[in-house]
Amino acid sequence: MRIKLINPNTTQRMTDSMARCAREIAAPGTEIIAVSPTMGPPSIEGYYDEAVASLGLLAEVEAGEKQGIDGYVIACFGDPALYAARELARGPVIGIAEAAMHAASVIAPGFSVVTTLQRTCNMAWHLAERYGMTRFCKNVRATDVAVLELDEPGSAARQTIIDECRRALDEDGSDAIVLGCAGMAEFCREVEQAIGAPVVEGVTAAVKWAEALVALKLNTAKRGDYARPLAKRYDGVLSDFSPR
Template sequence: MKETHILVINPNTTASMTNKIAAAARAAAGPGTRITAINPLQGPAAIQGAADGAAALPGLNVLFDRTLETDQSISAVIIACFDDTGLFDLKARSPVPVVGIGEAAYHVASVAAPRFSVVTTLPVSVPVLEGNLQRVGLAPRCARVRASDVPVLELEDPNSDARQRIEAEIATALRMDGVGAIALGCAGMADLAADLTTRFQVPVIDGVASAVRFAEMVAK
């Protein structure tokens, strides 16, 4: 059987987050799938809203083009930012399938429950995610995009109370939004999904794992 080689690009420059994303992607991947995770060396350290997304595009585009030109074994690409930074432009010109972790999480959440909410990081990200939901046609299935007021890089700090704030926002969503699933709105939350699913007894969807499974299917 031919190996499926998935390139995972974290569009920000924080290597520790790329390592966390890589671990989540490898845990989700099936037999015969190889994961390569990379990030640009120049650009924002975190993507929080439209301005950071725009600032990340030059580094993302150069990295995408250079890697696909030099490695012909790549079967699919994942853009590992929940804002789906650059996703639709890359889809339009890529020789292989390109999947966004936000895009994938929305689709999985919409299958898991009739209605879902998204719990993301800062309020500045909410309009971007709402626009992406419109673009993929799933805005009517999303009750609300909620901000937990957690800066992205706090997810890399083991001494922060980021997890508690995310949990509090999930609890509010389940109490007020009438939803049966939650999509975690940041790649840096990937390692929380399994524990939060157990804690809240509803599907808590990680976009990284969701994107890996979609990428495996479309690559094959």
């Protein structure tokens, strides 16, 4: 099966890192097509970044439909344009926050999300609400680490994150951690070992969820909201995006 993992920001080095994590966890027989758009924000740290990034992301989904993709992973913790992507896709589309929260809710009575900037905390709360996960999500904690610092060599980012995860377990009544940024995928196991409690990371979780849904032959429902966009001609420089 072919799973397309779309990093909606343009930072190829993050895409490469996610692709490595995805391929490591994928079942034999699963092909991971990992892409990022060539246009848009290099990192997504707010609603405006997210809105602009949606364009490139949706172009990749539409392209995927022609590539015979079986399922999609949206690899940014804000799960941008998730519903719009579902309108385009025949197969399942899953966000990494969605997959991570589902997984955490199965293995623990409560979890904390540990994320990057303070201004993205409400975005995580909105997602928890959208997926019905507020009853499991005990807290969302910012570390004030910028997304692109995460994989800078010699950065203190990892230790900062580990420290915040420990505080989450001690203070929030949580029993597991959800890492709130796709850029944290590569050091998930390292954090888990440091804190001695389950750490859920969305990229890998979403790949396995997508594989499961494809194996179950569960495609996106096309009766209602997620039906194909109505065919119409878009105007001006966006006419290439017209749904057909």
